[in-house]
Amino acid sequence: MRQLTGAALAAFLLAAPCAASATTITIATVNNSDMIVMQKLSAQWEQQTGNKINWVVLEENVLRQRVTTDIATHGGQFDVITIGSYETPIWAKQGWLAPLNEFPASYDYDDLLPQVRSALSVGKTLFAAPFYAESSFTMYRKDLFAQAGLTMPDQPTYAQIEQFADKLTDKSKQQYGICLRGKPGWGENMAYLSTLVNTNGGSWFDMNWKPQLTSAPWETAINFYVDLMKKDGPPGADSNGFNENQALFSTGHCAMWIDSTAAAGKLEDPSQSQVAGKIGFVKAPVAVTTHGASWLWAWSLAVPTTSTHEAAAESFIAWATSKQYVDLVGKTQGWVVAPPGTRTSTYENADYLNAAPFAKAAIAAINSADPNHPTLNPVPYTGVQFVAIPPFQQVGTVVGQDIAGALSGRSTVSAALQSAQDSTTAAMQQAGYLK
Structure with a gap:
């Protein structure tokens, strides 16, 4: 070469x-x-x-x-x-x-x-x-928050995010309290959902590489996500990835969006966004720990x-x-x-x-993300929104499909996570991580 x-x-x-x-x-x-x-x-x-x-x-x-x-x-x-x-x-x-x-x-x-x-x-x-x-952070409509008398903290909790979304959803106006990734893929819905699981104290694997997808933090995180999106998200959310949600937010249909810091440039460009100048930027939400809350x-x-x-x-x-x-x-x-x-x-x-009014928040999020300590409890892997091992691309894609099925109503959350646990266990055995 x-x-x-x-x-x-x-x-x-x-x-x-x-x-x-x-x-x-x-x-x-x-x-x-x-x-x-x-x-x-x-x-x-x-x-x-x-x-x-x-x-x-x-x-x-x-x-x-x-x-x-x-x-x-x-x-x-x-x-x-x-x-x-x-x-x-x-x-x-x-x-x-x-x-x-x-x-x-x-x-x-x-x-x-x-x-x-x-x-x-x-x-x-x-x-x-x-x-x-x-990295990832929380983007929100400052004008809608002001109209509703709401104040977004610099470090929101997921409980607060749910309260805000409930108050800001007006489906008669096609105004949704929150937009989140639902399109299946290890780098689409699972990028966001891995951070949600992390901040709820969960992980993809324990120290022995045993999959943890039926654990309490996964159940809590995915049930929260599915319930929130059904109440306050746009229709057909299981088809929305990064680009689709960026389009929804830029055309005024989302009060909040938790996603990539790189989305902000287009959203603040008046030639591409109807909400430029109306957006606030704060840290990604947390639940029980800050570990792995942003990617x-x-x-x-x-x-x-x-x-x-x-x-x-x-x-x-x-x-x-x-x-x-x-x-x-x-x-x-x-x-x-x-x-x-x-x-x-x-x-x-x-x-x-x-x-770029988002620049300081974005670089702070990038600097604070820690792929070497992505979870509350010790894990054998690095990577916040992914697991840095070869089988993860297959594993994450299949799990993303299962959870998209729960979001669309094709299955329950428990059934989706059991299916994800089974497929991940089989993949890790095949790859030699589990005996």
């Missing part, structure tokens, strides 16, 4: 267009708003390098499936893949990802937030470059070792995750939608801080 030196990559980045050496790279990414901006601005990289991009832009669950299948089978369909904090160290240890340690000095690796860089590295080697990073994630760009265009792929990643790219987005698209959560310099930039 060929590695570019810093000087060689810098020269490649600045190379004048040259038809004879033009390369077309295929990039697989998620259809989130930050990536749509990246796709729009990528024409500048194409012009600078003379290369071309074939975009494969997919819904989150589909992206995960396509990319996982391709890399595990060494299919070689993609030159750049969008992956996260879960996949990166696991796939790097399998030898599936090219190291990204040779970007030019102007890239400034030391500017990357330490916890984000660490999550995407094995040892001191970076295997995916963070495009944007996130940590980084959507990142990586090069599979099966890529035959590694130089061009690394060139694109160095461009798209650079300080200069953040500046480009800020100056051309508006600072409020600049990629968040990856660089110290972003949170020292007065233009960004002035445009």
Whole structure:
């Protein structure tokens, strides 16, 4: 596998267009708003390098499936893949990802937030470059709270969230007290629900890797979630993931939303949101413990070792995750939608801080998330909203389907959790974690 030196990559980045050496790279990414901006601005990289991009832009669950299948089978369909904090160290240890340690000095690796860089590295080697990073927090409509005489605390409890949602739901106006992820997927509904279980004192596994999905904290958390969504959530919530809830909130249908800190940029952009300027941002809610109440994630760009265009792929990643790219987005698209959560310099930039009322709450949430201590009681794994072991992708997806079934009314919560316990136990036995 060929590695570019810093000087060689810098020269490649600045190379004048040259038809004879033009390369077309295929990039697989998620259809989130930050990536749509990246796709729009990528024409500048194409012009600078003379290369071309074939975009494969997919819904989150589909992206995960396509990319996982391709890399595990060494299919070689993609030159750049969008992956996260879960996949990166696991796939790097399998030898599936090219190291990204040779970007030019102007890239400034030391500017990357330490916890984000660490999550995407094995040892001191970076295997995916963070495009944007996130924790989770509570977003709420300040105007609706004021009209109802309600005050949102800086650290709400889930009991308070339920009280607020009950008072703010007006289904005759299609105004829902709360919107939460319901679409099944280990990175969709289970990302949020894992934090709900964590703060209720639960965990995915005990110290012996025995699944805990029928334990009291899981029963409490999932019953609370299903009851709350049936009372105060939008119809068809089991089909709503990140993008669907972002659309609902931005069009004025949600009084509260507990989700990614990265959602805030679009919600505060008047060109994309009907509620810009009306939103408050506070910590993710807690129940019995603060452990694991908010997650940590980084959507990142990586090069599979099966890529035959590694130089061009690394060139694109160095461009798209650079300080200069953040500046480009800020100056051309508006600072409020600049990629968040990856660089110290972003949170020292007065233009960004002035445009993004959520910036301080977001970086505080990112800094406080602790993947090494995600639960109240000791567990054998790291990761807040995921378990950093290879079987989790399958396990989390199946469990997400069971709980979506309970949310839709196709099963009871107890039946869903028993099914989840059984399937998870079988998967962990098959993977050798349980005898």
